[in-house]
Amino acid sequence: MSYAFDPELTPWLPLLPTSDLAGEGPIKARGSLDVLLAKAPPFEPPAGLEITDQTVPGLPGAPRVAVRIYTPTDRPGPLPGLLYLHGGGFVSGSVEAEHRLAADTAVSVGVVVASVEYRLAPEHPYPAPLEDCYAALLWLAGKAVELGVDPDRIGVGGESAGGGLAAAVALLARDRGGPSLCFQYLGIPELDDRLDTPSMKVFVDTPMWNRPNAETSWAWYLGGEAGEPLRPGAPDVPAHAAPARAQDLSGLPPAYVSVCEFDPLRDEGIIYAQRLIQAGVSTELHLYPGTFHASIIAFTAAVSRRMMADRRVALVRGLRAAT
Secondary structure (H helix, E strand, O other): OOOOOOOOOHHHHHHOOOOOHHHHHHHHHHHHHHHHHHOOOOOOOOOOEEEEEEEEOOOOOOOOEEEEEEEEOOOOOOEEEEEEEOOOOOOOOOOOOOHHHHHHHHHHHHOEEEEEEOOOOOOOOOOHHHHHHHHHHHHHHHOHHHHOEEEEEEEEEEEOHHHHHHHHHHHHHHHOOOOOOOEEEEEOOOOOOOOOOHHHHHOOOOOOOOHHHHHHHHHHHHHOOOOOOOOOOOOOOOOOOOHHHOOOOOOOOOEEEEEEEEOOOHHHHHHHHHHHHHOOOOEEEEEEEEEEOOHHHOOOOHHHHHHHHHHHHHHHHHOOOOO
16 A cells, blocks of 8 residues: 655655564564664763663562663652553563663653563563563552652553553553552553454554554464463453453543554554543543654654654653653
8 A cells, every 4th residue: 555654754664674573473573673773873871860770579470570760860859750661562672672762751751760671472471561561560669769759650651562551551550459650651552452443454564563463463462372372352352451452441540642644553542542531531642644653763754753742741741740
């Protein structure tokens, strides 16, 4: 198909990695991301930022979880805290891949960012990745004072699969009576294993993400390599795995949801935002015209700069950060 991409985004298309999860397999897909990261210029963290790596307790019976903490040192505390969950279709991605964005978020928004190195599918299918994220939230909330975080201003956020995991963490915290969250940032979120929205049916060859990759992503996340697998689209897939399945969205924290026009995830994000609003959850929804999945990375395009600016404003407002 041909797509009416924003003209400023079209020069980026030849530079984007081709992604075929089913054909590459998880190991090669992760290697492709590493190659892409290696092409980026060296990153020097901004001044006024302390970065530390820690391992924190997992849930009972689970391994410890690696978390990278970004703490602004030139802001009066306590500061808001953001549990940040990387993207990658549940299969790839890492704390290192999100290093620049996490560092920029900490400094530009004025928050302590806890970026989580959760386990990846298919070797570690649901619920392992979500359990790691929730364990990191429990640790962040429990150590808030020690970390210089205001326990009343803790939010969760992520992009793509990270956005889906952020929505799931918010549901899990509500359902388990866990830490109270003040905000959820759901950037181009992956939410629905049923793959039956109009955008998911139509966008089979879009850049960065498409229906074939979504099919593989959900099959690996739900099925994995061991145990009795869940099947995408089956009636027994729980809402904590696929938040679009949740029947009740009331009592969740305020939300910001962003979607891209030519992204198979577009409609599930819009529907989830609408359902949050209908459930009484204060929600802001942005659809960016002419964009493909993860267009925010095209930093020279005006629409991408607007996506970044809107992201920052939403986090400042949602986390009640001082500017």
